[in-house]
Amino acid sequence: MSTASTNQPNRPVRRPGRAPRQGRWTAVLILLPPALLIFTVFVVLPILGAGYMSLYTYKGYGPLVDWQGIDNYVWLFTKRTLNSFFEPAIRNTVLLLATSLFVQLPLALLCALLIYENTPVNNFFRLIFFLPFVLSEIATGLIWVFMLDGRNGILAPLYERFLGGPYFLMEDKTWSFGAVLLALVWKYFGYHMIIYIAGLQGVPQELIESAQIDGASYWQTALHVKIPLISYAIKLSVFFAILGSLQVFDLIIGLYGRAPPEEGQTLATFIYEWGLSRRQRYGIASSASIILFTISIVVGFTYQYLVMGEQSMFRRKKA
Amino acid sequence: MRRNLGAIFKYAFLTPLAxxxxxxxxATVMGGFKTLGGLRLNPVGLPRTLQLEFYGDIIRSPETWRYALNSLNISLFTVLLVLLLGSMAAYTFSHIKxxxxxFLFSYLLLGxxxxxxxxxxxxxxxxxxxxxxxxxxxxxxxxxxxxGMGGAVLFFRGFFEQLPDELFEAARVDGVGYVGFFLRFVLPLSLPILATVGVITLVNSWNAFLLPLIMLGTDPSVHPWxxxxxxFRGEWSTEWNRILGFISVNLVPAVVFFLLAQRYIVAGLTGGAVKG
Structure with missing residues (x-):
């Protein structure tokens, strides 16, 4: 690195008149390392560390000695005890993904199509739908625990009338995860709607008008003109929805408390439960981390290259 | 006629959703004004009698303010460092060959x-x-x-690349180096993008739960909100009126901030959504 340092008089200047070359490396060496260092230490090293720890039995202190090979991974997929949680964690993650993509995004798109034009009434609805986005997931979870509470919640009178007594959804093993899905859509559909609205506001008015002159109805215009023209916004929001639903954690704790039951687990809560909360089995938690990481990376890259293609953030050309 | 039908459909759909x-x-905000019994009888409506003692207790409690200060401390330093380190790195990507x-840019984007x-x-x-x-x-x-670094660098680089080249040429003629140009020209011209990235980082950090849960022990004096x-939920378990009051007090800064900074939040979330 030092040989490339500054002010060497005999360094050839390839393109005089373009960007100055003196002080280039000094500037890079001042400006770049802090970001690289903090990113490497707290993002990249931990992922590598998880890969390493997943091959051992580790108690959180002392050297890693107890080599396990892939046993931790095998354990995750074969252990069938009541408290192993991994199967429900995978199942719930799939449920979150499906709800996010097939309920939340269509709802967001429909709202965006209805209120993307700037009128006072539309702005008012936009503000309301977007509001839950700024609340923390913990607050969101607690609010919904109250709403659904069998004795104090707003549904309590209905439970009383139709079920003959209080009903506690969060304690219902079969249906409690529905509350997570409900809270997820409640909190985030406005966020996706905002992304679509930004896209729709960029659709040239002439295209919409010419479609209408050709006799296209409102919904035909939406389906054949507007939606195709905001394909980039849709692809982007699908990307964020996928990556987001893979790591839902706070919402679960808000709704179920600090030790979520088997039916409330996600991949993220599984990692917390096995690594940091009570069980202190770092090897197991690390294997689950690597599985989560691998799914995210594979899905993320495949999506960027296959779906986003030329619009991928990794390929974006200099403006 | 068709237009009217459309409007009817639109509001028949949007109003229940709203x-x-x-x-x-x-219901959360109103709940803090009710007694527990009042809440049970009337979970949604306006409180029959306004009970101010629960909100009073929460606002007078030093605990509440300590949580707020801890949150403020964590999120302000997070924002400051993301803006500073992110913009420094992004500038090398946009202005220095x-x-x-x-490779390094893609490396940070992995985040x-x-x-x-x-x-x-x-x-x-x-x-x-x-x-x-x-x-x-x-x-x-x-x-x-x-x-937060990946997203910040992506946003900053995109913005810095739009700055006019002539500016850089002119500064160079005046003998301004790379670092000087960054500090004296790029940063002051980038206030909109600094605000956008800062606001999004602030919201994320303010609401974060997972990292504080893991990194802090059980002593509540260092806990963020x-x-x-x-x-609080653990402490009062079924006294929902107090819990709702506490949540409401927690919502106030978030909602006020949302109303003030809405423009930047939207810009931060939709930056790039119209491209391509």
Whole structure:
């Protein structure tokens, strides 16, 4: 690195008149390392560390000695005890993904199509739908625990009338995860709607008008003109929805408390439960981390290259 | 006629949806004004008699303000570091030619795809064993900055590239170096993007729960607000009127901030959504 340092008089200047070359490396060496260092230490090293720890039995202190090979991974997929949680964690993650993509995004798109034009009434609805986005997931979870509470919640009178007594959804093993899905859509559909609205506001008015002159109805215009023209916004929001639903954690704790039951687990809560909360089995938690990481990376890259293609953030050309 | 039908459909759809979104927030704020019995009889409506004692207790409690200060401390340092380190790195990507630049840029972008939840166990070990940061706010700030770096660099680079080249040429003629140009021209001209990235980082950090949960012990004096909410729930378990009051007090800064900074939040979320 030092040989490339500054002010060497005999360094050839390839393109005089373009960007100055003196002080280039000094500037890079001042400006770049802090970001690289903090990113490497707290993002990249931990992922590598998880890969390493997943091959051992580790108690959180002392050297890693107890080599396990892939046993931790095998354990995750074969252990069938009541408290192993991994199967429900995978199942719930799939449920979150499906709800996010097939309920939340269509709802967001429909709202965006209805209120993307700037009128006072539309702005008012936009503000309301977007509001839950700024609340923390913990607050969101607690609010919904109250709403659904069998004795104090707003549904309590209905439970009383139709079920003959209080009903506690969060304690219902079969249906409690529905509350997570409900809270997820409640909190985030406005966020996706905002992304679509930004896209729709960029659709040239002439295209919409010419479609209408050709006799296209409102919904035909939406389906054949507007939606195709905001394909980039849709692809982007699908990307964020996928990556987001893979790591839902706070919402679960808000709704179920600090030790979520088997039916409330996600991949993220599984990692917390096995690594940091009570069980202190770092090897197991690390294997689950690597599985989560691998799914995210594979899905993320495949999506960027296959779906986003030329619009991928990794390929974006200099403006 | 068709137009009217369309409008009827539109509002018949939007109005119930708006009620669905607002009702939980409304019920939460009103709940803090009710007694427990009043809440049970009337979970949604206006309180029959305004009970101010629960909100009074919460606002007078030093606990509430300590949670707020801890949150403020963590999120302000996170924002400051994300803005500073992110803009510095992004400037080298947008204005300086050097070998390996594209590789390093892509390397930082990976952070957008890496799930933070997959890194928590080793982050805990690193903070705890090697850096001795357990139970300090730095144990939260540093990983938050690291995970915010990818998005920040992406936004900053995009903005910096739009700055006119002539500016750079002119500064160069005046003998201004790279670092000087960054500090004296790029940063002052980038206030809109600094605000956008800063606001989004602030919202994320203010609401973060997972990292504080892991990195802080059980002593509530260092806990930020999201942990405080969970503590409060544990403390009062079924006294929903107090819990709702506490949540409401927690919502106030978020909602006020949302109304003030809405423009930047929207810009931060939709930056790039219209491209392509």
């Amino acid at each position: 009620i669905f979104v607002l009702l939980p927030i409304w 050097y070998a390996g630049k594209n 957008l795809m890496f799930p933070a939840a997959a890194a928590i166990v080793p982050i805990f070990v690193i903070n705890n064993t090697f850096l001795n940061l357990f139970n300090t706010h730095w144990a939260i700030i540093l990983p938050q900055v690291a995970f 999201p942990l405080g909410l969970a503590n």
